[in-house]
Amino acid sequence: MPATGAPVRVSAVSKHFDNGLQALSDVSLTVAAGEFVSLLGPSGCGKTTLLRIIAGLATPTSGSVGRPTGRHDMGFVFQEPTLMPWATALANVELPLKLAGLARSERRARAEDALAGVGLAGFEKSYPRELSGGMKMRVSIARALVTQPRLLLMDEPFAALDEISRHRLNLDLLALWQQRRFTAIFVTHSVFESVFLSQRIVIMGTRPGRIASELPVATSHARDEAFRTSADYVAICRLASAQLGQAMAA
Numbered sequence: 127m128p129a130t131g132a133p134v135r136v137s138a139v140s141k142h143f144d145n146g147l148q149a150l151s152d153v154s155l156t157v158a159a160g161e162f163v164s165l166l167g168p169s170g171c172g173k174t175t176l177l178r179i180i181a182g183l184a185t186p187t188s189g190s191v192g193r194p195t196g197r198h199d200m201g202f203v204f205q206e207p208t209l210m211p212w213a214t215a216l217a218n219v220e221l222p223l224k225l226a227g228l229a230r231s232e233r234r235a236r237a238e239d240a241l242a243g244v245g246l247a248g249f250e251k252s253y254p255r256e257l258s259g260g261m262k263m264r265v266s267i268a269r270a271l272v273t274q275p276r277l278l279l280m281d282e283p284f285a286a287l288d289e290i291s292r293h294r295l296n297l298d299l300l301a302l303w304q305q306r307r308f309t310a311i312f313v314t315h316s317v318f319e320s321v322f323l324s325q326r327i328v329i330m331g332t333r334p335g336r337i338a339s340e341l342p343v344a345t346s347h348a349r350d351e352a353f354r355t356s357a358d359y360v361a362i363c364r365l366a367s368a369q370l371g372q373a374m375a376a
């Protein structure tokens with residue numbers, strides 16, 4: 127039985143780098159257990175810095191973060207799939223379980239399940255060089271989900287993919303989220319992607335990086351391909367674009 131999502135609370139976080147640059151100013155954000163939230167903003171507004179602070183990969187200069195603390199509670203997907211080129215898809219997905227000391231037979235079974243969950247059954251023995259960009263990203267997602275994390279952090283995971291692959295991965299990610307209900311925080315530059323995927327969009331502005339506004343994606347439309355051409359989608363994209371424009375102008 128997969129674990130359910132865990133809440134995240136970011137309280138008054140600021141971040142100054144050693145070179146004097148202030149990347150984040152007084153950021154507070156609560157993400158409910160099982161919620162899907164996008165961080166949307168222009169380049170340099172501190173999205174990655176905020177995600178790294180939430181992940182515990184960077185420390186805030188002031189403020190605090192509450193997140194699940196178990197060893198396997200968090201999965202991370204980066205823009206680059208960061209796979210080991212010398213290892214098969216299966217071995218790549220097994221890695222977190224191997225590091226955790228799971229027995230070979232169990233980790234193999236769980237990694238096979240995770241690969242099947244992202245539509246890659248039959249590709250267990252493939253090497254990264256034999257896979258398309260979209261398939262490599264699927265392996266990366268399977269590796270992040272193989273420990274059944276309660277929180278999945280994603281930093282522009284689909285930005286380097288062609289539009290068709292990106293749309294397909296959007297749908298597959300949503301299907302995984304609907305099955306497992308992990309909490310998801312998704313960084314993107316794309317208004318369209320943020321509206322398609324999330325329940326709430328947190329819009330960030332620059333100089334210094336901060337939260338400018340929040341927009342609930344209020345729709346009862348199913349998140350399928352038809353949503354992309356629905357009146358709700360178009361209206362919410364328009365609102366998100368306007369708020370992003372305001373955040374960048376402020």
Ligand SMILES: Nc1ncnc2c1ncn2[C@@H]1O[C@H](COP(=O)(O)OP(=O)(O)OP(=O)(O)O)[C@@H](O)[C@H]1O
Nearest residue numbers: 143144145147149168169170171172173174175176
């Ligand atoms: N280690 C660091 N030292 C100094 N400045 C940094 C460091 N890491 C990031 N920055 C700066 O902090 C600011 C925020 O960077 P960050 O990568 O979080 O933004 P972002 O919104 O994720 O941008 P992008 O969308 O381009 O990835 C930028 O001005 C960046 O140059």
